[in-house]
Amino acid sequence: MHGDMIIRITKYYRILHKLKSLGLERVFANNLGDAAGVNATVVRKDFSLLKIIGQKRGGYEIDNLIASLDKILGKDKPQEAIIVGCGRIGGALMRYRGFASDGIKIVAGLDINTHVCDEQECPIPIYPLEQLEEIVKKKNIQVAILTVPEQEASDLFRRLCEAGVRGFLNFTPIGLKASKDEEDKHIIIHNVNIALELEQIFYELNISDNHML
Amino acid sequence: MHGDMIIRITKYYRILHKLKSLGLERVFANNLGDAAGVNATVVRKDFSLLKIIGQKRGGYEIDNLIASLDKILGKDKPQEAIIVGCGRIGGALMRYRGFASDGIKIVAGLDINTHVCDEQECPIPIYPLEQLEEIVKKKNIQVAILTVPEQEASDLFRRLCEAGVRGFLNFTPIGLKASKDEEDKHIIIHNVNIALELEQIFYELNISDNHML
DNA sequence: TTTATTAAGTGAAACTGTTCACATTAACTA
DNA sequence: TAGTTAATGTGAACAGTTTCACTTAATAAA
Ligand SMILES: NC(=O)c1ccc[n+]([C@@H]2O[C@H](COP(=O)([O-])OP(=O)(O)OC[C@H]3O[C@@H](n4cnc5c(N)ncnc54)[C@H](O)[C@@H]3O)[C@@H](O)[C@H]2O)c1
Ligand SMILES: NC(=O)c1ccc[n+]([C@@H]2O[C@H](COP(=O)([O-])OP(=O)(O)OC[C@H]3O[C@@H](n4cnc5c(N)ncnc54)[C@H](O)[C@@H]3O)[C@@H](O)[C@H]2O)c1
Numbered sequence: 001m002h003g004d005m006i007i008r009i010t011k012y013y014r015i016l017h018k019l020k021s022l023g024l025e026r027v028f029a030n031n032l033g034d035a036a037g038v039n040a041t042v043v044r045k046d047f048s049l050l051k052i053i054g055q056k057r058g059g060y061e062i063d064n065l066i067a068s069l070d071k072i073l074g075k076d077k078p079q080e081a082i083i084v085g086c087g088r089i090g091g092a093l094m095r096y097r098g099f100a101s102d103g104i105k106i107v108a109g110l111d112i113n114t115h116v117c118d119e120q121e122c123p124i125p126i127y128p129l130e131q132l133e134e135i136v137k138k139k140n141i142q143v144a145i146l147t148v149p150e151q152e153a154s155d156l157f158r159r160l161c162e163a164g165v166r167g168f169l170n171f172t173p174i175g176l177k178a179s180k181d182e183e184d185k186h187i188i189i190h191n192v193n194i195a196l197e198l199e200q201i202f203y204e205l206n207i208s209d210n211h212m213l
Numbered sequence: 214m215h216g217d218m219i220i221r222i223t224k225y226y227r228i229l230h231k232l233k234s235l236g237l238e239r240v241f242a243n244n245l246g247d248a249a250g251v252n253a254t255v256v257r258k259d260f261s262l263l264k265i266i267g268q269k270r271g272g273y274e275i276d277n278l279i280a281s282l283d284k285i286l287g288k289d290k291p292q293e294a295i296i297v298g299c300g301r302i303g304g305a306l307m308r309y310r311g312f313a314s315d316g317i318k319i320v321a322g323l324d325i326n327t328h329v330c331d332e333q334e335c336p337i338p339i340y341p342l343e344q345l346e347e348i349v350k351k352k353n354i355q356v357a358i359l360t361v362p363e364q365e366a367s368d369l370f371r372r373l374c375e376a377g378v379r380g381f382l383n384f385t386p387i388g389l390k391a392s393k394d395e396e397d398k399h400i401i402i403h404n405v406n407i408a409l410e411l412e413q414i415f416y417e418l419n420i421s422d423n424h425m426l
Numbered sequence: 427t428t429t430a431t432t433a434a435g436t437g438a439a440a441c442t443g444t445t446c447a448c449a450t451t452a453a454c455t456a
Numbered sequence: 457t458a459g460t461t462a463a464t465g466t467g468a469a470c471a472g473t474t475t476c477a478c479t480t481a482a483t484a485a486a
Binding site for chain 4: 217218254255257268269270271322
């Protein structure tokens, strides 16, 4: 898969929905490119690789395009996730309303302390950790957000894999890695390492300073 | 700059500190590679490009290596940042203790509502938004974490640039982009888009499902 | 000493993703 | 109907990274 293509596709997807809501029916690679901040040829190349075809001189039909991208992005199936560890960031994510507009739904939280979130402001139920396997199975959960203390991370990762979770958004600084066994199951792990992002920013500023003098 | 090199360097850096604390004095590209999950030649190539030299057959001196990386990562200068928007995620970040171990310090929060954080649990002062320019200048702030509602994002971005901030960690879903004018000032923007990460995970799961059948 | 071994160092090949240049086709124009 | 234009579609050149294969230097052993 081509590097940043996924990111571009999600951008196209968002833009297409906006254009559709504006009443447009077709779109040109050029406009889509402008809106996504990439060159028109990139758009065409992406679609070409994805076997999405447009009409010579007529651009792409937005409805068709959205339907194709729906399928490619997996939006034709429910996109549900659980949050494991409902502390500071976990809690913030539980209360975040912005996921719905992307079709993503947080269906449950798991924590050793189920009183971390008061019912009123947090509409998603929090269950005790013991019910993890039960909930994953009953709700057929594929994706988990991991926001537990770092020393708990790898144990819970194993346990979630075991229970059938295949996608992870890991906020702990632990670099989770799928074992040989898990690799076969195609476990997907995305790490969000906030401290690392900050380090990189400082690094890049540092470089550009050094280059200037 | 070579793509993932920065990320690898920060990994080496962490590992080196751990090895040092274990009492080791020298390290081989091989061991460093194992610990960082990359091949030994990658380590050597990275160091070669960074003009870091080791000793044939003797490996690299950890102290020298750390000193070099300190410089490259900008750790020889104070790494201070402010948080703009001390709500759910902003607040979580303010209360996070994990940055200190990477040498990063959050020195202030800015918010339109300064009562969002009670003094006891949050040791970092929160100032009213009006004092933004004053604080940036007085404390010579280079980096800001942006965790405001998305409709405020681009205005505040401009304002922070204007005040002299050059590095941004943006948690809003708005894709901030430096204007021509700002480009010359070498503004660094890192976007953390949590919804996008989730979308990508679902997408990748979807692909691997499609490939299997 | 001489030889063998170990690990750093590096130019070049291989690979990956992006950009370019141009062929293709549909629609419009005269 | 022939010619022009506006867009898609794509093989190939290009650029950036990673990996490979080999050279070099330092140390240890014989
Ligand atoms: N808060 C931040 O700004 C921030 C920034 C970067 C990284 N992180 C990382 O994110 C993770 C969470 O950070 P936080 O600040 O939200 O911590 P936190 O202590 O506020 O939250 C952790 C939560 O996990 C729960 N928990 C503990 N053990 C558990 C277990 N075995 N199973 C399920 N739940 C369990 C706790 O009850 C708590 O609610 C940490 O690994 C931290 O390093 C946090
Ligand atoms: N919470 C999440 O899990 C989550 C996930 C993904 C993205 N985001 C994004 O992060 C941003 C913050 O989200 P949140 O959930 O923390 O929101 P929030 O409403 O809890 O926090 C926003 C904070 O910004 C302050 N604020 C408002 N206008 C301001 C201004 N002009 N200047 C300074 N401060 C101002 C508010 O007082 C509030 O404290 C949003 O853009 C959101 O889309 C949040």
